[in-house]
Amino acid sequence: MSDRPKPEFTCPTPLPSKGTILLGHGSGGKLTADLIREIFLPAFQNPILARLDDQAIMSVDGVRLAFTTDSFVVQPLFFPGGDIGSLAVHGTINDLAMGGAQPLCLSAAFIIEEGLPMETLSQVVNSLHHAAESAGVQVVTGDTKVVEKGSGDGLFINTSGLGVVPEGLCLSADQARPGDGVILSGSIGEHGIAVMAVREGLEFESSVASDSAALHGLVAAMVAATPTGIRCMRDPTRGGVSSALNEIAAQSRVGMLLDEKTILVREEVKGACELLGLDPLYVANEGKLVAIVAPEVIEDVLAAMRSHPLGERADLIGTVTEAHPGVVAMRTLIGTTRIVDMLAGDQLPRIC
Amino acid sequence: MKYLDEYRDERIARALVAELHRRVTRPWVLMEICGGQTHTLMRYGIDELVPRQITLVHGPGCPVCVTPLEIIDKAIRIASKPEVIFVSYGDMLRVPGSESDLFRVKAAGGDVRVVYTPVEALKLARANPQRQVVFFGIGFETTAPANAMAVWQACREGLRNFSMLVSHVLVPPAIRLLLGSPHNRVQGFIAPGHVCTVMGYREYEALAREFHVPFVVGGFEPIDLLEAISMLVAQLEEGRVEVENQYARSVNREGNRPAQAIMQEVFEVCDRKWRGVGLIAQSGLRLRPEFAAYDAEKIFDVAEFSAEEPAECISAQVLQGLKKPVDCPAFGRRCKPESPLGAPMVSSEGACAAYYQYRRVATVS
């Protein structure tokens, strides 16, 4: 058996990104990475940003603060398992939590398209409030802008979050080491499929709800189990588990070998993916995390995760390797190995 | 999922591979013609499992990738019109035309929508009577009945704002072209299981007789493909030339008669250009004259529009095994996956893109 993994199959290969911004630039895949590398990093270059983590961590008078911001443009605004309001809270808290931080407070800015029903806005705002309250976080500042009809898609929300990182905890995507375990907190792809299920043109009856959830409680349990054994964490949102792991592999200059059999996919997600020709590894999650942990604490971390409601189905899905740095490979269901590459843009339903 | 999971079983794969190793005594070159099967071979790394004597050659890709440049350019022109809702299967959006693709049309304000089924395009036409709904009717024989049904249904309902940009292709003429080349290396074919589900496999019996080459109609899961390869090797080793059916749970010799009937009612056979291959006689389907009112090429007056493929592309020779991708002066320079000159570079599992990508992986590892 060859030890060189096979490249990811994409068909057709897309045109390069020149001239204009495409939707794919927001997909969390290669196009997004290009944009960050070519436009944003050169403009803002500084050591905190250069870490390219989901949150910035800086020391202020001895306190290690985590700071993050995230914008939400989901369509439709309401989907099974959540809405743009709850998603904005969960997404921002999760970006803080992936740095090991416990959230302190949030901001919320609303960009509203002229003509949006007041009832819709108040439903979203109530949901946002409820999600923040359940997570034990307050929205302490905000902003409102209204744009002309046609300049926005109903409602966009931006949320920023501030959190505190416990003493001694230092998580970063460049810290994965060969021999570490790759842990996934549960089944994948539910958010992406739940949203797709209610979109025009791809309609199917499905009981799958978005997994949207705030993960700081789960993270606290993991950190309590091992204050030093966790190297880094990511919430695999846009671009799915594949993009999250590829980012870590690239920044830590290590390889990874996953085991397809251990990656949990619910029957609803599986059915939708088979039908549309999608790979669940690239479908978005909003309530899952991947963690790279030192080999000696794998069992402790798994035990802590499994005793938390959001990590009941947590499992070890692979290991970090010295071989093929920057490349995530996977042992397939039939025992062969292939590359799990980052996609260039969004996954599209395909017929062939 | 029933009829999928059991065909992805490692234990059964190992048993089939062991059987294949026992069967093979000499080198054989096999081709799978269907992009869906190529996809499975790549996704499951099946080429690592088969004995070294077996060379798997990938066919010209999928119908998406062989859709000729000028049809993509026509689609882009039509989709750019403000009155049009352009409706397509998802994978067509990325295929590069001469200068752009449908994604860029969408980015520039064109109303381009992805659907799973042509039924949704009809719904869009009914719901938007003031707009022109144009469906991009591409695909092999598998997709043709569904697309034909949409046109037939629109005709029956008298929907005046629905039309189709048709660029269907047929598999057997492409195989005939490959087999007719004096330099053909392919000794056995895996016939496309879903094309044969619709068409049956009589056409492949004629090809087998004419060119003295065995076929096995194969399914799309790893176990299906391993079994199909094993059956082909058995034929070759034993000197038999037959058309065998590995995918009998879906395919029978006559195919799907109701599906063939609607195809024949709506479409007629025509000559068709294949991207990267050139014109293949009698290898396409177009709307019959009775359905001209639903022909987007006529409605939007793009029928005469043509685009020349870059002359320096040698893909026709690559596909016939006459030249290797690296023999092409444009390979890796003018022609890359991001800026392809021909079909084998458009599809990432096309021969040229595969060479390009393996090179990248070799560098990375």
Next chain:
Amino acid sequence: MCLAVPGRILTIEETKDSRVGRVQFGGITRPVQLDFVPEARVGDYVVTHVGFAISRVDAEEAERTFRILRGMGLLEGEGPESRGESNEQDRAA
């Protein structure tokens, strides 16, 4: 090419010019045109491509591969597990 997936027919609705089934694929269902498979009944599996059933799965043929392998003693008498009918969470993509 040609992505086509087997699903199980839950119900069938016939109108004057079409035959549409609700078909289950793993944990989801969606409408599928059954015009090309007039022989298909509720409970049958149909191979579905772009929203149209193109064949009814022949259950006996589907068993054939596994039967042959068993006959050759390659599967030690066991068959593959059939995991398709449940909505339980299921390992593996």
